[in-house]
Amino acid sequence: MTLSFRPELNSVEQVVSSLSTQNRPTVTDEEMMQAVRTLLLGLGEDPDREGLKDTPKRVMKALQFLTKGYHESLDELLNGAVFTEDANEMVLVRDIDIFSSCEHHILPILGRAHVAYIPNGKVIGLSKIARICEMYARRLQVQERLTLQIADALQGLLKPQGVAVVVEASHMCMVMRGVQKPGSWTVTSAMRGVFAEDAKTREEFMNLIRHKANFH
Ligand SMILES: Nc1nc2c(ncn2[C@@H]2O[C@H](COP(=O)(O)OP(=O)(O)OP(=O)(O)O)[C@@H](O)[C@H]2O)c(=O)[nH]1
Numbered sequence: 001m002t003l004s005f006r007p008e009l010n011s012v013e014q015v016v017s018s019l020s021t022q023n024r025p026t027v028t029d030e031e032m033m034q035a036v037r038t039l040l041l042g043l044g045e046d047p048d049r050e051g052l053k054d055t056p057k058r059v060m061k062a063l064q065f066l067t068k069g070y071h072e073s074l075d076e077l078l079n080g081a082v083f084t085e086d087a088n089e090m091v092l093v094r095d096i097d098i099f100s101s102c103e104h105h106i107l108p109i110l111g112r113a114h115v116a117y118i119p120n121g122k123v124i125g126l127s128k129i130a131r132i133c134e135m136y137a138r139r140l141q142v143q144e145r146l147t148l149q150i151a152d153a154l155q156g157l158l159k160p161q162g163v164a165v166v167v168e169a170s171h172m173c174m175v176m177r178g179v180q181k182p183g184s185w186t187v188t189s190a191m192r193g194v195f196a197e198d199a200k201t202r203e204e205f206m207n208l209i210r211h212k213a214n215f216h
């Protein structure tokens with residue numbers, strides 16, 4: 001029998017939103033571990049040898065951790081940390097580590113995100129910006145969607161004057177296999193509001209993410 005994931009869900013957004021805590025897929029841990037065991041057999045390995053005995057469980061746990069963002073929500077991670085503040089200058093959190101997984105190969109996407117916004121009466125707890133990146137990164141992703149989701153989340157939560165997100169990342173599916181280009185990295189951006197409309201504001205952001213911090 002082929003287990004399929006809810007065929008009525010036909011867009012990525014529908015699938016992802018269906019994976020909320022109330023709506024977990026009905027595949028058991030046992031079935032997931034069996035699938036990893038089958039993979040090991042297919043690779044010509046002996047899943048019963050000592051070193052591999054617990055590997056199906058470890059792989060399942062690792063994958064569950066790497067995709068835990070499906071079961072998190074903006075509401076929970078925010079914990080109310082949006083404050084009324086009369087600030088209207090750019091806020092930038094730079095160099096946020098990204099550990100994501102590509103949806104094509106389930107291999108790591110490693111990089112960092114730079115996230116800025118210009119408030120419009122509301123500010124967000126700084127750590128929450130990194131938590132938003134983390135929630136979307138801990139899913140099966142393409143870098144473009146990850147970038148847009150971070151920008152749209154901030155836009156929706158704060159209705160700021162603008163949001164800018166740049167993600168720079170290296171894809172292990174392009175490094176360790178396939179085209180095998182270890183030095184390559186991909187830059188994606190999403191600009192909203194004044195960052196999209198005003199070249200000077202966008203330029204200020206780009207300059208701020210380029211210079212090296214001198215306390216490192
Ligand atoms: N746009 C985009 N593409 C991605 C991302 N991660 C992986 N890919 C690409 O997805 C594509 C999948 O192409 P396929 O030809 O179906 O898969 P493949 O045979 O494994 O491709 P190769 O990697 O070229 O060997 C590849 O070009 C990957 O580089 C991402 O975040 N964004």
Ligand SMILES: [Zn+2]
Nearest residue numbers: 102104105173
């Ligand atoms: Zn890939």
